[in-house]
Amino acid sequence: MVQIGEIYIGGNERHPRNGNVYNSGVAFSLSKKSSVDGIYEFESGKWEVEIQKNNQNIVARCRDILPEEQILQTGFDFCQKYLDLLSVAQKITLGIDNPGQEYILVFNHDGRMIGRIVTNGDLGLSVEVTATVKDKDGNVVEQPPVPQPDWNPAFRFYRISQSGSDLYDAYRNLYLAFESLMQDITPINSGERETDWLLRALNNIGQKIPLRTLVPDGKDPIPYIAGVYYEHFRCKTFHAKNRNYILPHEWADAEKLSEAYEGLLRIWREVAIAFNNVPGGGGVVTYQGFMFLMDNMANQGNMMQITDDPSPENITDTKISPLGHSVYSTTENSYVRDYRPGIVLFKGDFENPDDIKLGSIHRIGLKSGETLYTVTFYEDGIKPLGIDKLESHETFRLVNKSSPKIIF
Numbered sequence: 278m279v280q281i282g283e284i285y286i287g288g289n290e291r292h293p294r295n296g297n298v299y300n301s302g303v304a305f306s307l308s309k310k311s312s313v314d315g316i317y318e319f320e321s322g323k324w325e326v327e328i329q330k331n332n333q334n335i336v337a338r339c340r341d342i343l344p345e346e347q348i349l350q351t352g353f354d355f356c357q358k359y360l361d362l363l364s365v366a367q368k369i370t371l372g373i374d375n376p377g378q379e380y381i382l383v384f385n386h387d388g389r390m391i392g393r394i395v396t397n398g399d400l401g402l403s404v405e406v407t408a409t410v411k412d413k414d415g416n417v418v419e420q421p422p423v424p425q426p427d428w429n430p431a432f433r434f435y436r437i438s439q440s441g442s443d444l445y446d447a448y449r450n451l452y453l454a455f456e457s458l459m460q461d462i463t464p465i466n467s468g469e470r471e472t473d474w475l476l477r478a479l480n481n482i483g484q485k486i487p488l489r490t491l492v493p494d495g496k497d498p499i500p501y502i503a504g505v506y507y508e509h510f511r512c513k514t515f516h517a518k519n520r521n522y523i524l525p526h527e528w529a530d531a532e533k534l535s536e537a538y539e540g541l542l543r544i545w546r547e548v549a550i551a552f553n554n555v556p557g558g559g560g561v562v563t564y565q566g567f568m569f570l571m572d573n574m575a576n577q578g579n580m581m582q583i584t585d586d587p588s589p590e591n592i593t594d595t596k597i598s599p600l601g602h603s604v605y606s607t608t609e610n611s612y613v614r615d616y617r618p619g620i621v622l623f624k625g626d627f628e629n630p631d632d633i634k635l636g637s638i639h640r641i642g643l644k645s646g647e648t649l650y651t652v653t654f655y656e657d658g659i660k661p662l663g664i665d666k667l668e669s670h671e672t673f674r675l676v677n678k679s680s681p682k683i684i685f
Contacts, residue, residue, distance in 0.1 A: 328363075339352070429553055445526070458548050482551070505540075578646060581669035623643055624668065641655075641669055
């Protein structure tokens with residue numbers, strides 16, 4: 278049975294507490310260690326969610342054989358529901374960190390039990406851009422100082438949106454920042470309907486900003502902005518009536534809301550630049566540049582490595598095991614170049630994980646050539662027991678340091 282610490286996730290072996298075999302399971306990292314033990318059943322005991330005191334993980338497991346995506350989505354939703362119940366009943370508030378990028382999955386594929394450890398590495402890059410203006414004789418032309426922007430209430434909502442860690446709160450505050458800018462440019466009339474005002478305000482800013490460049494190709498920008506960012510996401514994140522709303526931290530909505538945040542952020546910045554003297558962004562690393570770097574890294578030959586070395590990760594690490602513990606490397610490795618927009622995937626397999634003589638896996642690393650690029654530390658330790666294959670997946674995302682925050 279695969280475990281994180283002493284919490285059973287799934288596997289061929291029966292659970293020692295109830296004798297059930299759980300063919301499907303997923304573990305997510307909590308925002309902090311749990312202060313209590315707890316198990317809660319869903320769907321008449323078919324699903325169980327468990328936390329343990331002093332363990333920083335939450336596990337959802339199911340007796341049925343389920344597709345990988347269903348394990349992720351349903352398991353995540355039940356974990357969130359249990360944390361809601363825990364908050365209300367025991368006044369213990371816990372959150373889940375990076376659920377879409379970091380988790381441990383156990384699933385049955387064609388009769389083989391697979392354990393998959395998924396990690397993520399954000400590649401933060403920036404570009405410095407400077408320019409010097411000279412006259413025809415080669416003399417440097419002094420440029421007037423850039424005018425300072427005047428304070429606007431919209432800037433408060435924007436700052437709160439960018440400083441938070443929750444995507445749903447961030448979107449609500451970003452829309453308020455957008456609404457505040459629009460109201461300053463085009464005040465709403467007494468008795469005017471919200472949607473009528475928004476369309477009128479968008480028409481006004483469209484006289485100065487090429488809105489067509491800020492929406493997907495082929496979309497009429499004004500109805501698209503009003504329909505997507507206001508009617509769908511704004512209304513559904515601001516209200517909680519008739520179930521026609523977005524419940525925070527539902528798996529199905531997170532990716533779409535993240536894309537909406539990024540799109541609305543581009544629009545907000547362009548409006549602020551055009552109407553409020555907000556300076557434009559600096560240089561950015563393009564998607565093509567990021568892919569060039571990742572391709573070069575993959576061409577050096579990559580492998581995943583694991584060890585039971587309990588050393589926390591350190592930015593100065595050059596070896597997967599600083600203490601010289603036993604290290605196991607994947608023998609089957611692959612690189613998925615276009616895994617998702619702006620994201621690549623490195624994969625490695627450990628066949629016959631019972632041959633891995635480690636008490637617990639505490640560190641997982643990605644090595645390319647002779648360079649150790651990433652290390653992920655698991656304080657509670659992963660025990661890869663009762664499975665036929667162990668997989669390690671690591672994604673890399675491009676994060677432009679000179680651009681506003683878009684990842685929460």
